[in-house]
Amino acid sequence: MKNPGNGPPTLRDEIEPGKDNGPEKEQVMHRQAVVRQAELVISYVLRGGVLLSAAIILSGVALFYFRAFASGGYMTAASAFPHTLAGVEQGIALGNPLAIIVLGLLVLLATPVVRVAVSIVAFLLERDWRYVVITSMVLLILLLSFVLGKGGA
C-alpha cells in the first residue's frame, strides 16, 4: 500500500486485500499472529506485575495500620524504612510492614524495565532485528543508569 521508499516492508504493506498473495500470505498471517501473541504476552506481564505489586503494598499497609490500631491507636517508633535491597530483605524477615510496602513499590518500579526486556524477546520473535538492536540499547542505557546512579548517590 504505502511504502514507496526503500524501507523494509511492514506488515501492513505485505498483505494486499483482493490480491492472491499465495503461500507468502500464509507466512505473513503467521507473523501477524506472532506479533499479536507477543503483544498479549507483554500485556499479561504488565498486568501481572501491577497486580502483584498492588497486592504486596496493600498487605503491608493493612498490617501497618492493624498493628497501629491494635496498640491502642498509637503508632510505635517503627517509622524507619529500608532503602537498600539488603535492608528490605532484613525488614521482611523481621515482619516490618514498611519493608513489605517497599518490596511492593520495588516490584512496581521494576515493571518498565521488565517490559523493555520482554519487548526484546517480542521483537526477536518477530525477526525485527532493527528493533532488537534499538530495544537492547534502551535496556543497556537503563542498566547503565542504575550503575551510574549507585556510584553517584
Added chain:
Amino acid sequence: MLAEPQLLFFLLVCAASVIAGLVGSLVGLGGGVFVVPLLTLAFGLPIQEAIGASIVSVIATSSGAAAAYVRDRMTNLRVGMFLEVATTLGAISGAFLVVIAPTAALFIIFGLVLLISSVPLAVKIGEELPRNVHDDRWARWLSLGGAYPDHKLGREVSYEVAHVPVGFSMMYVAGLISGLLGIGSGTFKVLAMDTVMRLPMKVSTTTSNFMIGVTAAASAGIYFARGDIHPLVAAPVALGVLLGATVGAKTLARLSNSTIRKIFIPLLALIAAEMLFRGILAV
C-alpha cells in the same frame, strides 16, 4: 504519633491519586503535576519526598494503563522504543549536568517554552486526525508508521510519521530536563509526537504513557537509594494512581482525539505555571 490522622492522610492522598492516575493516563503525563503540589503545599511534606512519590506516580500511571493500551494496540511501541534511546541518554546527561546547571533559570526557560508550545496546540484544538502527513526517510527506514483502532470513529486509522530527526532531538531535551529538574517531562514527549511528528493525539499520549515509565525507571534507583521514596507516602500514591490509570485506560478508547487535546491544553498551562512558580521562588 496517633494512627487516625495518619490513616486520614493515607485515604486523602489515595483519593487524589486516583484522579491523578485517571487524567495522567489519558493525556500521557505522569501525575507529578498533581502529586507534588498536593504533598508539599497541602500536607507540608519536604520536596524530596514529594518528588520521590511523583516518580512512583509516573511509573504507576505508565504500568497501570500500559496493559490495556498494548492489548488495544493504541501505543506505537516502535516510535516509543526508538525515541526512548534519546530520552534515556538525555536523562543520564541531565543527571551529570545537574551539579552545574542553573536550576531556577531552567525552570523559568522551560516554563516559558511550554507556554509558547500551547499556541500551535490551541490553534488546532478541534482537529481530529492530522492530515497530509508523510513518512520521512527515517520513518520509512524504521517503519514507524502504524495503525490503531479508533472506536470513537468506528474504524482503523493508519498514520504516517514526519520530522523524525527533530522529534528525536526534542526527546533528548525532554530526557535532559527530567534528569536536570526531576520532573517527568511527559508534556514535552506529547508535544514532540503531536506537534512535530504529527501522530494522532491518542497515539501520542499512549506512546508518551509508555515512555514516561521507562524514563522514570532510569532515575527511580537513585531516589530509592537516597531514601526519598517513603513507603507511607508512596503507598497511597501507588495504589490510587494504579486504580485511576486502569480506569483511564479503559476510558480512552471512547474519547475523541480532540477531547484528549482539550484536556491536555489546560494541564499544559498548569504545568508551565508550576514550573515558572518554582523557578521564580527557586524551590
